[in-house]
Amino acid sequence: MIRVGKHIVQDLMRNRFILAYTGLLLVLSVSMFSLDSDPGKATLSLLNLVLLVVPLVSIIFTTIYFFNSYEFIELLLSQPINRKVVFFSEVVALSAALGMAFMIGVGLPLLILNPGGATGYMILAGLLLTWVFVSLAFVAALSTRDKAKGIGLTLLFWFYFELIYDGFLLYIIYAFSDYPLEKVTLALTALNPVDLARILILLKLDISALMGYTGAFYQNFFGSSQGVLVVGVLLILWAVAPVLLAWRKFSRKDI
Amino acid sequence: MITVRGLYKKFGKLEALSNLYLDFEKGKSYAVIGPNGSGKTTLIKSILGLVIPDEGQLQCEGTSILNHWHYREKIGYMPQFATFPNHLKVGQLMEMMKDLRPGHYVLDEELIQAYQLADISNKRFYTLSGGTRQKVSAALAFLFSPPILILDEPTAGLDPYAVEILKSKIQNERTSEKLFMITSHIMSELEELTSEVAYLDSGKLRYAGSIEDLKSSTRESRLGKAIVAMLQRQPEKTTV
Numbered sequence: 289m290i291r292v293g294k295h296i297v298q299d300l301m302r303n304r305f306i307l308a309y310t311g312l313l314l315v316l317s318v319s320m321f322s323l324d325s326d327p328g329k330a331t332l333s334l335l336n337l338v339l340l341v342v343p344l345v346s347i348i349f350t351t352i353y354f355f356n357s358y359e360f361i362e363l364l365l366s367q368p369i370n371r372k373v374v375f376f377s378e379v380v381a382l383s384a385a386l387g388m389a390f391m392i393g394v395g396l397p398l399l400i401l402n403p404g405g406a407t408g409y410m411i412l413a414g415l416l417l418t419w420v421f422v423s424l425a426f427v428a429a430l431s432t433r434d435k436a437k438g439i440g441l442t443l444l445f446w447f448y449f450e451l452i453y454d455g456f457l458l459y460i461i462y463a464f465s466d467y468p469l470e471k472v473t474l475a476l477t478a479l480n481p482v483d484l485a486r487i488l489i490l491l492k493l494d495i496s497a498l499m500g501y502t503g504a505f506y507q508n509f510f511g512s513s514q515g516v517l518v519v520g521v522l523l524i525l526w527a528v529a530p531v532l533l534a535w536r537k538f539s540r541k542d543i
Numbered sequence: 544m545i546t547v548r549g550l551y552k553k554f555g556k557l558e559a560l561s562n563l564y565l566d567f568e569k570g571k572s573y574a575v576i577g578p579n580g581s582g583k584t585t586l587i588k589s590i591l592g593l594v595i596p597d598e599g600q601l602q603c604e605g606t607s608i609l610n611h612w613h614y615r616e617k618i619g620y621m622p623q624f625a626t627f628p629n630h631l632k633v634g635q636l637m638e639m640m641k642d643l644r645p646g647h648y649v650l651d652e653e654l655i656q657a658y659q660l661a662d663i664s665n666k667r668f669y670t671l672s673g674g675t676r677q678k679v680s681a682a683l684a685f686l687f688s689p690p691i692l693i694l695d696e697p698t699a700g701l702d703p704y705a706v707e708i709l710k711s712k713i714q715n716e717r718t719s720e721k722l723f724m725i726t727s728h729i730m731s732e733l734e735e736l737t738s739e740v741a742y743l744d745s746g747k748l749r750y751a752g753s754i755e756d757l758k759s760s761t762r763e764s765r766l767g768k769a770i771v772a773m774l775q776r777q778p779e780k781t782t783v
Contacts, residue, residue, distance in 0.1 A: 295639055302630055359626035366591050366622070367643055368615040542554075543593040 289373050289380075292364065296381035299360065303353070306385050309345055313337070313393020318401075327402035331410065332493055338394065338414040339486055343421040344446055346386050350425035351442045353382065355435040362543050375538045379426060379531055386418050406492035409516075413485035416523040420481045421446075423527050426534035430541065449482045457483075470505040481526040488519050544569045544691065544722050545590060550599035552585055552746075559585040560596070561746040569690070572713075572723035574733040574754070576770070577743035583726045584623055586743070587695055590724075591620055603691075616644070619689035623696045623726075625680035627668040633679060634664030637686075644687060654682040657708045673700045681709055685716070692716070693724045698732060710736060730767035742770060749774070 300306055316337055324330040357378075364374045395411045428441040457476055461469055477483040491510045509515040545567040552560040560582045567573055575583050588594040589601060592608060592615070600607060603614040627636060637655075655661065658678040668676065677700045684692060694713075698706045713736050717723065727733050733740070740757060742750040750757065750773055754766055761772035 291643060291645070295643070299628065299631075357628065360628040362593070362622075362626065363628070364643070365593055366615070366618075366620045367640070368612055369643065370612045371592070540595055542595060543588070 289377055292369060292373055293377040293381050296357075296360075296377055297385065299357070300353070300381060300385045305349060306389055309349070309386075310389040310393045313342075313389065314397065317394050317397040321397065321401045328405065328493065331398070331402055331406055334394065334398070334410065335486070335489055335493075338410060338417065338489075339482055340450060342390060342394075342414055343417050343449070343482065346418045346421035347425045347428070347442045347446055348439065349386070350382050350422045351429045351438050352435075354378070354426065354429040355438060365543055371539060372535070375535055379423065379534075383419050383422050386422060387415055390414050390418050406489055409489050409492045412520070413489055413523075416520070416527060417481060417485050419527040420523060420530075423530040423534065427530045427537075430534050430537040449480055453480045454483070474506070474509065478522050481523055484519050484522055484526075488516065544604055545724075546600075546602045547586070547590075548600040548602070550586070550589060550596050550601065552582075552589065552594060552596045558746050560589070563599070563743075563746070563748055565741055565748065565751060567722055567724060569722050570719040571739050572717055572737040573725065574737035574740045574766075575724060575726045575743065576728075576730075576733065576740060577749075580745075581743040582746040583743055584695055585746075587620075587693055587724070587726070590693065591615065591618065616646070616687075617689050618691045618693060619684035619687060621680050621684040621692075621694045621697050623699070625673075625676040627676060627679070629669040630667055632665055632667050633660060633671070636668070636679070637664070637683075640683060640686065648687045651685050651688045652682075654678075654685050654708070654712060657712070658682060658705065674702055674705065677701050678705055681712075685712065690720055691722045691724070695726050696728070697725065698727065698729065730765070730770070734766045740766070740770075742773075749777075 317334060320333045320337075321327060321330045324333065361374060361378070365371060391411070394414055398407045398410060424445050425442055428445060429438050431441060432438050457473065457480075460476070461473060464472075477487060487506060488510055491507055510519065547563055547565040547567075550560050550563040552558075563582075563586065565586075575586065577583055585594055589596050590603075590608070592612065596609075601609060603617070606614070608614050631639075637660075641650075658681075660679060660682055663671070663675070671679075677697075681694075681697060681701075684694065692713075697709060697713075701709065710732070713723065713725075717736075723737065725733065725737055734754065738754060740750065740752065740754050741748065750770075754769075757773060758764065758766070758769045761769045761776070763769040763772050
């Protein structure tokens with residue numbers, strides 16, 4: 289596994305995209321802190337980067353990389369190497385490379401320029417979101433043989449979790465506004481990793497007062513260490529479950 | 544060495560392989576022939592575990608190969624279309640393959656020398672022509688001196704000089720310890736390189752036996768004509 293993973297990481301490093309992505313994140317993070325004198329506000333601006341750009345890049349890059357390394361995978365599979373090893377090396381190498389890019393591009397500036405506050409949660413959420421979207425990308429890439437369709441599917445996943453799902457959630461809240469919905473919405477956010485990450489960070493930014501009664505309820509839940517643990521576990525589940533689904537597809541795939 | 548028992552594979556509605564029974568024995572050299580789309584490559588890819596069969600048993604030296612991978616240590620494979628990671632250099636690929644196959648192998652670098660691949664070890668694969676990639680692919684198949692060699696249209700795309708080098712390499716390696724499985728559409732070439740023949744059509748086996756038997760039973764002196772005569776004599780019947 290390490291042997292195969294090493295070659296995939298080497299291959300990823302030859303690809304300049306990861307370096308460019310790290311650089312872009314670094315420039316954006318540092319410039320946000322230099323534009324705003326209040327590190328709290330800069331952190332809030334960075335939130336959008338973490339919630340929108342990081343998942344988008346993670347899912348699209350992983351899908352494109354997977355399709356482009358099809359020859360490499362075919363070559364590996366005709367060698368005495370376990371299919372499982374090839375697949376999980378790909379997953380681990382991509383998760384590690386994109387996670388490292390996030391840590392250097394966003395984590396490091398945050399730790400230096402705004403230690404404390406929501407920083408720890410932001411890094412945790414960004415890292416977990418990266419892995420969630422890497423694993424969703426494998427599902428998309430293994431659902432079709434066509435590269436364009438695969439990329440289309442990843443964009444659909446991204447739109448679904450960033451926009452469509454929230455619209456659907458708002459509709460439910462609006463339609464059933466006469467009923468107490470706190471627990472229902474809490475359960476429904478568990479079905480969207482982006483929402484989980486967003487709420488986790490927002491509550492640490494002490495702006496939950498803006499969110500009214502629900503905000504207070506959320507604060508109660510997410511504010512406790514137990515709530516943070518639950519969110520962490522849910523996000524890890526969101527990263528692991530799609531990988532297992534993708535492995536089922538890959539193990540039966542005709543190369 | 545390799546036994547195929549009731550192999551069945553469907554791609555969508557297309558039956559690529561249908562109830563195939565075949566034996567490949569050590570020390571023999573097999574020609575797998577058939578029209579385009581008759582299932583030759585699917586058979587080869589099934590043996591390599593690249594294609595997962597729907598039904599049937601595949602064994603290599605008595606043990607099932609389904610969901611196993613150790614048996615591939617014994618196989619050298621030259622695919623029909625040589626594809627390599629584009630931005631990799633030839634030398635890097637060779638080093639990588641050696642690294643990925645740890646253990647004690649007798650490295651056979653004869654083809655690397657004959658094709659002068661050391662001269663292009665700094666070139667990246669996207670700069671190489673199809674024929675040159677095919678040469679790298681051939682060198683790679685023989686590199687670890689495997690007892691089983693599966694060559695899928697090995698001479699397609701090679702220049703005549705390179706073809707002769709490959710052919711004489713195959714001839715020299717045809718010992719009692721090795722098994723060759725070669726597909727090709729060039730009958731004269733297969734006559735030189737193989738002793739047995741398996742004819743596939745629409746995923747079904749139409750003939751399996753030695754080339755000599757086929758020639759004498761059809762009273763033809765050339766393999767191509769013998770095949771045609773065999774097909775005319777038994778239009779749809781399956782012979783094993």
